[in-house]
Amino acid sequence: MEANAQRDADSQARDSQAKDRQDADGQANFDRVIKEDSRIEPKDWMPDAYRKTLLRQISQHAHSEIIGMQPEANWISRAPSLKRKAILMAKVQDEAGHGLYLYSAAETLGQSRDKMTADLIAGKARYSSIFNYPALTWADMGAIGWLVDGAAICNQVPLCRASYGPYGRAMVRVCKEESFHQRQGFEILLELAHGTPEQKQMAQDAVNRWYAPALMMFGPPDDDSPNSRQSMAWNIKRFSNDELRSRFVGMMVEQVRVLGLTLPDSEIRFNEDTKKWEHGPLDWNEFHEVLAGRGPCNAQRLERRREAHDDGAWVREAAAAYAAKQSLKTKEYAA
Numbered sequence: 001m002e003a004n005a006q007r008d009a010d011s012q013a014r015d016s017q018a019k020d021r022q023d024a025d026g027q028a029n030f031d032r033v034i035k036e037d038s039r040i041e042p043k044d045w046m047p048d049a050y051r052k053t054l055l056r057q058i059s060q061h062a063h064s065e066i067i068g069m070q071p072e073a074n075w076i077s078r079a080p081s082l083k084r085k086a087i088l089m090a091k092v093q094d095e096a097g098h099g100l101y102l103y104s105a106a107e108t109l110g111q112s113r114d115k116m117t118a119d120l121i122a123g124k125a126r127y128s129s130i131f132n133y134p135a136l137t138w139a140d141m142g143a144i145g146w147l148v149d150g151a152a153i154c155n156q157v158p159l160c161r162a163s164y165g166p167y168g169r170a171m172v173r174v175c176k177e178e179s180f181h182q183r184q185g186f187e188i189l190l191e192l193a194h195g196t197p198e199q200k201q202m203a204q205d206a207v208n209r210w211y212a213p214a215l216m217m218f219g220p221p222d223d224d225s226p227n228s229r230q231s232m233a234w235n236i237k238r239f240s241n242d243e244l245r246s247r248f249v250g251m252m253v254e255q256v257r258v259l260g261l262t263l264p265d266s267e268i269r270f271n272e273d274t275k276k277w278e279h280g281p282l283d284w285n286e287f288h289e290v291l292a293g294r295g296p297c298n299a300q301r302l303e304r305r306r307e308a309h310d311d312g313a314w315v316r317e318a319a320a321a322y323a324a325k326q327s328l329k330t331k332e333y334a335a
């Protein structure tokens, strides 16, 4: 008996030594890959904190794409022409695709899509605060495409070089589609801005409402963003929140002139000393309120997502039954 216990203890000690060695080798390889600005792939060893950070970021990103379909899907049936309807439908479908790539990327980190969806509909997961604002008029389709997808591009282009392979690769395709989204938004606003005075006013009103929430999409100011520094050290993030926000303001300031509209911020200026664009103060209190679930549409967005998930139960069941049938057939052929 005693000899057995001794053998077990010895084998446990050997296992734990082997694991320590593996971790040390894994960490050394991870450090080298990050230093070389190369890529970590799903089967590579990675620190737990790196996995956790990515899982949080990618799943939040996936949820944002899926919840982000709602404010625009709401306008598909009310688009002013068949052409506009077709374009908007394609755009909303793209967002569903982005969500799916991103859920797949997150799954490579060891979390199931079912679990991520369950967390979202239980109100436990976060998504971008911007999608908790209502889309009140047709011009909002323009402002969302131009400002919200525009901010998304600014944020996501550097993510194409993220150190985690599946995330970076998903971002390449996502960014191509986001460029189309931004252009379609810009074009809606351009047409309205050159329409009747009422249409121009509607476009201006939409820009006024979406401007500040779009700027807040880059996240809190750098001195209030505790995880940013580590994300940058891991080559997930390449630029700070404030840096990206400043770039975005610089882009929008040029484009709004072409639109013949204005940005609702009299404090925008180019700082010659820092060579950066600056903007007026943002209401971070509002940002935190919306993030905490107290924005204008949070409850509605989650409720709709829950309903859609329930409505889709039969599709998931049918797909699973079909897959089981197919795999049985394959086995029969093989036999």
Ligand SMILES: [Fe+2]
Binding pocket: 065, 094, 095, 098, 174, 178
């Ligand atoms: Fe998207």
Ligand SMILES: [Fe+2]
Binding pocket: 095, 149, 152, 177, 178, 181
């Ligand atoms: Fe988009």
